[in-house]
Amino acid sequence: MSDTSVDRCSTAARLRRFAPLLLIAVVAALLLVESRHVNLAAIQHALASVPPTLLGVLGLGGLFAIAVMSSYDVLAARFIGLDRRVATSLRLGMLANGINNIASLSGITGSGLRVLLLTRDGAATAAAVRYAALVASASPLGLSALAWVTLIVRPAILAATPVPELLVLIALGVIALYLPAYFALATTSLLRIGPLQAIERIRPWQAAVFMAASVIDWAIAGALLWGCLAVLGADVSPAAVIAAFALAATLGMLSFLPGGLGVFDVTLVALLAAHDVNAATAVAALVLYRVAYYLVPLIVALALGANELRSTRMAETVRTHPAIQLMAWPVGRVVDLGIRVLAWLTAACGVVLLAGAAFPNLIAHTRLLHAWLPLGAVEASHMASVAVGLTLVFAARGLSLRLTRALWLALGLLIAGAAFGLLRGLDWGTSLMLTAVAGVLWLNRASFDRRGSLARQLGEWQWLATLAAALAVYFIIGQAFYPAHGASVFHFNFGAHGPRFLRGLMIALISVIVLMAWSWPRWPRPELKLPTASDLDALIEWLGRHGSNGYSHLMLLGDKTLRYSAGDRAMIGFAAIRNRLVALGDPVGDSEARRAAIADFRRFAEAAHCTPVFYQVGPDYLSDYLDHGFALFKLGEIGRVDLVNFSMKGRVNEDKRGAINRGNRLGLTFEMREPPFDGGLMGELRVVSDDWLGEKPAEKAFSLGRFDERYIQRAPVALVRDADGVLVAFASILPSYGHREEFSIDLMRHLERAPGGTMDFLFVRLMQEAQAMGYHWFNLGMAPLAGVGDTPWANTAEQLARLAFEHGNRFYNYKGLRAFKEKWHPAWQSMYLAYPPEAGLSALQLDLAALVAGGYRHIIGR
Structure with a gap:
């Protein structure tokens, strides 16, 4: 490959990496601009004015819309001759669509889920890929048809968007062209070149059936949005709503953001404003729509089987199939997806509970509370809601790791939060959501089977950012409703919402400090069992039968856990530093069992949510480490005298x-x-x-x-x-x-x-x-960093190591140690660190230095 080609590839990679960030920044700016026209109090009152029966109808409407969307699965199974019952196909569609709606990359996640679940059920990989490709390709047909209608019937709508009219026209044109392109590719031999040859060939009548199902699907989704506006009293025609919905959905789909979040919403609010729908009503309708079309189906989908997504059975042919490559499907993201979605849904419950606590109680609710509850119960429930909301984010992190303790903590918090929501302000909507999520967690309780310390699991930036965002939501809503007015924080009254917010803010800050103090300094470290004296005696006998390497005798120090595998034919000794499980040297034992031992150790570490590392491995088994997904870093060279x-x-x-x-x-x-x-x-x-x-x-x-x-x-x-x-x-x-x-x-x-x-x-x-x-050999020991980074193609980490070798003798005698060993004329053998590529090498090297030094206290003390 030429240098120019390499530059183009690297430029494309950088664009793919930063384009989503740029789009999110643009969306955030649009949201900030539009938020100036939004009245939170008006939104709260608009939502509170909807009768519970109508809310239930909207929720059922969302489920019906997702069920209609699942008809693609029934049709795809019939068209490719896959022997599946209609109910089974509908269940798969509900599960995939419910999760795809909030975790989608324009349908890619749903396709991945379908392939995973079909192959798990025994379907051939090729059939599963054909099935998923048919569903994914059919879904945009209805939107494409609506785009044609919008361009022909309502072209004036283009000027009402916050996006430049030319870009909107291009976006609608791209989606509109999908319909004829689909028929040309799916039913004829036209344009079938390169990867496009992988598109499933179907009959014209089958394509027409898919198109009809998709038009009905998108029309029902638009009708649901119109229903959300109608229950709020907005006077706008269904045709205008569906046209606005088609344009907003088009931009949302092309954004590749989950559910078009932000892009869809800002566009729709602007379009509805052109039909005299005020911003508060439009935003309230969007909240109802997101709940009915996204949240309710998601909860049902997770109840149908979040634990079904734990399978790691991924045939290599799936990764390389042309149709999958065409969709750029990230295969690895579907593993444990249901559990991760449950975790984020639990965190969202915490944010919603906090937001509900920040809003002032409605006057009618305040009167009922005053008549039925003592003031102390209301005040205590408010403060407890704030603490529970933040702690739910903390528990969600443990849920993502499938910790049993996190499950029981989350269940208790969700039930308590539901009760506090009612006592605080008769917030039955939030309470119903928390109860539903608790029910889904209970149904999937078998998935949370890992042991581990919940107090040591917060230290990842995504969850810290979520915790900070939850606190920010509470603060921003409170500031919008209760500007500084000099009221005492100790003023208690049913209608004293400002002082109540300030007390809640104090509780929130204390809760965050407590959670951080409890979790952050206590670096995650698994509980390992060290060998007893009898275990060490048994190890000597085992080594006598199976052989040893240069590090085997060090296991007799008793400071490493011994793990036997492959029917006790291989052994690894390892220790823990933070959440790293560090094996010393290569596995020991029968040669054919060592490869299995590497895989066993990686599975064991990942089951404990730890990073598996092999420290000072030789050149004999490097291919095995690479085959099991490890990266290699050269640590130095061992000098060996030929005896x-x-x-x-x-x-x-x-x-x-x-x-x-x-x-x-x-x-x-x-x-x-x-x-x-x-x-x-x-x-x-x-x-x-x-x-x-x-x-x-x-x-x-x-x-x-x-x-x-x-x-x-x-x-x-x-x-x-x-x-x-x-x-x-x-x-x-x-x-x-x-x-x-x-x-x-x-x-x-x-x-x-x-x-x-x-x-x-x-x-x-x-x-x-x-x-x-x-x-045969006399081992002189390691010369650290010798021979590392001494070629022009060495990576950045190795080049930095080379600089340390050349200029770091003030801190460690690298060159002197190498020179002392060199005078015995040894043969030099490279030694490596094998580690997962996603593990930060710099932090890992610091952990290894602390492990060899005897702990961080010795490094800090020194």
Whole structure:
């Protein structure tokens, strides 16, 4: 690919990334402009004036509209010969359409849900994709027909929109052309080139049936909007409403925002204003329409089966099918979609409860409350509504993680919020919504099966932003109704809404502070079971049967959780830092079982909502990590001396001979000792270790051994004594189990007064000893950041690591450590970090540094 092509691709990618943000910014600006003409009190009174029976009729109308939309599913199943009952197809349509309405990318989400659920039920992938493509392609037909009618019958409507007339004309023209293009592509061989060949070929009469169903579908949706205006007393003809609806829906669909949110609403308010419908009535009608056409069907859809969307069965052919590529369908977004929608719906309940608390009670409601309830109950319910509303946002985060504790907390809050809504101001609409959502949660309670601390789950910016937005909604509505008037916050009266709002604001601020203090500093960390002494004894036996790697002996420190998989034929040792589960090295065990162990560990971590990480993995299994969705970052290189060809002869080995000769002249002696060690020797080792530690803040952890007597007793030690027999240096060994592949040093410590050259003497004698025992390699340990980012194609993180290696020796002796190991002429082997690409690498590296240091307290303390 040429440089020009690459530039074009990158430019297109940037446009795709920033276009939605730009559109949202434009919509926000339009909403801000239009909001100056909106009277919140008038909207509240307009909504309160609608009788409950008519509200029920509108809700049933919304369900009927979605049921009619589901007729596409019945037709698609018949046309492709899919053996499904009509009721089953309607149920699938209700579920997909109810969720698609609020999470849609112009029908893409609904298509994904249909493919997922059909393949889960056993349908062939090709048939499921054909089915979903038929439904998705048929849905805009009715809107296209309405666009033609609008352009021909009511062209004057173009000038009434807040969007430039030319853009509106282009948008309507694009949608209008869809109808003839659909018939040409679906029923003939015209234009069937490239990816367009994947469009399902149907007969002309089948296309006509789809068009008729779509026209009826869109006409009913427009009629529902007219009904919302009619119950509010707006005098506008159905034809004018449907024309305005068609134009607003067109712009909303082309915006790719969920439900056309903002674009549809601003356009419709402006168009209705041209028919003398005041802004307050138009906005109130839109609220009713959103509730009837979006909220009610969503709740019913989730009740039908939010837990059905938990399947992760995604055939690779689905990802690569041309029809799916044509729709640019994000396959991965449908997994757990029902649970995520439930979580956001719960958060929305919190925002609605807060908004209801900010509005003043209607006069009629205030009189009823005064007659039936004590003032204290009303005041307490108001403050409780504010606290419950904010806490519902907090609980929603736990619901998105499928935490059992979040389920019970949310259920309790929703029921309590419904009761407080009635006691606070007879807000039966909000109470009914909270009760309905509680019922849906109860029906899907089996989906919330994860254990975890709810208090540690808030720290994601989306949920913090939602919490801030909920507080902002309460504040903005209150400021609109209760400008500063000097009333005392301690003034209590049924009609004293201003002081009540101020008290609620104080409760809101206290609630946010409490929630943040409870959750934010307590970084999420799973509860893991560390091995007992008997577990460690069993591990030694297991390693003897299945083999080990260079890190296996470090599991005997007892600071890592041991996870066996693949029928106990593979083992991973890991520890936790925040919500990271960090495995040390590659899986150990039978070669064919290690791949399964990688997948098992990733599933285990994600089930606990943790990030799976493999620290210091070698080059042998990199393809397995890539196959399981991990990214790789080079940590440095390990130096390994080839013991098979190890020799003390020749000029190249002059340093080795010099180290031995110098040690002999100093009277140094070398000895290997096998455990168990008596108290006298342990005392000598302790003296050397304490002297070596000196003023160091703490011993390292996780990937390095530490001086622990029980741990030291599990491996040989190499001792170096001076001419007086005093122990001046020692090294504990990382033994191999089940083979003699690699000889490694664990702890390596010496007295400060040890003669110069003592450690070189120790290294050479250990190499000789390992060679005599039949080992193939002598591991010199890691040279951090060595060889990282040394090519012009290295990514940004690797280039920064290279800068640290070249210029960071003031903080860590990177080059000196590499030079010390280089003099033994080792073969260098790259070591990597395997991590999910979505995990922030910078934060992950900080977590790993804290894990090796023994915790953040050692980094902060240092």
